[in-house]
Amino acid sequence: MGRADTSHVPDTRSLTPMTGTSQTRFLERQRRRSLVLFVVTALMITVSACGSSGRTLQEPKSGASAPTRKNTGSTTPASSGSTATTAGAAIRSTALTLTSASFGPNTPIPKQFTCDGVNTSPPLTISGVPTGTTELVLVVTNRDVANQTLWLLAGLAPATTSIPQGGVPSGAIQIVNSSGTARWTGPCPTSGTSTYEFALYALTSPSGLTTNASFADVNMAVAKSSSASVISGSYKR
Numbered sequence: 391m392g393r394a395d396t397s398h399v400p401d402t403r404s405l406t407p408m409t410g411t412s413q414t415r416f417l418e419r420q421r422r423r424s425l426v427l428f429v430v431t432a433l434m435i436t437v438s439a440c441g442s443s444g445r446t447l448q449e450p451k452s453g454a455s456a457p458t459r460k461n462t463g464s465t466t467p468a469s470s471g472s473t474a475t476t477a478g479a480a481i482r483s484t485a486l487t488l489t490s491a492s493f494g495p496n497t498p499i500p501k502q503f504t505c506d507g508v509n510t511s512p513p514l515t516i517s518g519v520p521t522g523t524t525e526l527v528l529v530v531t532n533r534d535v536a537n538q539t540l541w542l543l544a545g546l547a548p549a550t551t552s553i554p555q556g557g558v559p560s561g562a563i564q565i566v567n568s569s570g571t572a573r574w575t576g577p578c579p580t581s582g583t584s585t586y587e588f589a590l591y592a593l594t595s596p597s598g599l600t601t602n603a604s605f606a607d608v609n610m611a612v613a614k615s616s617s618a619s620v621i622s623g624s625y626k627r
Contacts, residue, residue, distance in 0.1 A: 485517075485518035485520070486516075486517075486518045486519060486520060486590065486592055486617045486618065486619045487517045487518045487619050488514060488516055488588060488589075488590040488619040488620070488621050489514070489515045489517075489621060490512050490513060490588070490621060490623075491513050492512040492513060492555070493512065493623045495621055496622050496623070496624070498626070499512070499577055499586065499624065499625045500512070503576050504576040504577045504578060504625050505575075505578035506578070506627070507576070508556075509575075509576040510555060510556035510574065510576075511541060511553070511556055511557075511574035511576075512555060513552065513553065513555040514528075514552065514588065515551065515552050516550055516551050516552060516553070517551065518619075519548050519549075519550075519592060520592050520616060520617050522594050522616070523548040523592040523594060523616070524548060524595055524596055525545060525546065525547075525548065525592075525593045525595075525596055525597055526546035526547070526548060526550060526590060526591065526593070527543065527544045527546065527590070527591045527599070527612055527615075528541065528542070528543040528544075528546065528553070528588065528590050529541075529542055529543075529587075529589045529591070529608060530542075530574075530586060530587065530589070531586065531587050531589070532577070532579075532584050532585075532586055533584070533585045533586065533587050534579075534584045534585060535584070537568060537605055538568050539567040539568045539605060539608075540568075540574065540576065540577065540586065541564075541567060541573075541575070542566070542567055542608055543558065543562050543563070543564055543565070544562070544563045544597050544599040544608075544611070545561055545562045545597070545599070546561075546562050547559070547561060548592070550562075556574075563599065563601060564601065565599060565600070565601055565603050565608065566601060566602055568605070572601050577625035579625060579626070580627070581627060582627070583625070583626040584625060584626075585622055585623070586622065586623055586625065587621075587622050588620065588621050588623070589612075589618060589619070590618060590619050590620075591611075591612040591615040591617075592615055592616055592617045592618065593611065593612075593615055594614075594616050595614070597611040597612075598611070599611055
């Protein structure tokens with residue numbers, strides 16, 4: 391008969407009974423270890439749950455289209471499928487086109503239309519107004535200064551094909567701009583170069599805007615537009 395295997399039998403010769411204080415400390419350590427283990431386990435479960443919702447993406451329905459995205463750049467003029475983002479609106483553009491004979495897309499605005507010149511509005515040409523348009527709204531802003539408006543023009547008839555230099559088409563309404571005047575206020579950057587956007591919006595219902603309308607009111611009106619065209623020009627001082 392062989393010798394008994396005593397490798398797994400604890401050696402009790404060196405063990406001494408715990409005193410009350412030792413036992414209390416031992417139990418306290420055990421409780422702390424259990425608490426740490428519980429917290430770690432809970433965190434692992436939470437991370438695992440966040441990894442996947444268990445849901446799968448459904449295939450889009452036939453004929454569905456993706457929503458229009460905002461485009462922080464300018465379009466000159468806007469082309470079909472692009473978006474214009476002036477006065478806080480983002481709307482799909484069609485054939486509506488806004489141009490100027492005085493400056494080209496993304497080129498310097500002549501001095502005569504600024505505070506350093508005669509300070510008159512530049513001539514603008516309109517084409518491609520969509521069928522069903524009831525009103526056009528023009529918003530001219532400084533793209534580099536938040537909420538700075540140079541010219542706000544509402545009530546433009548859908549048949550309007552041009553806005554003359556320094557003039558306003560019959561029936562149009564000039565709205566008070568950020569300088570406190572209901573007229574054109576030309577580019578006048580403090581220093582350096584600023585970019586200015588001329589945005590034309592086609593509305594399918596009357597805007598209801600008046601001379602004293604706020605910029606927030608203008609934002610709300612153009613946000614309902616069906617199409618838009620934007621041209622940009624710069625001025626340096």
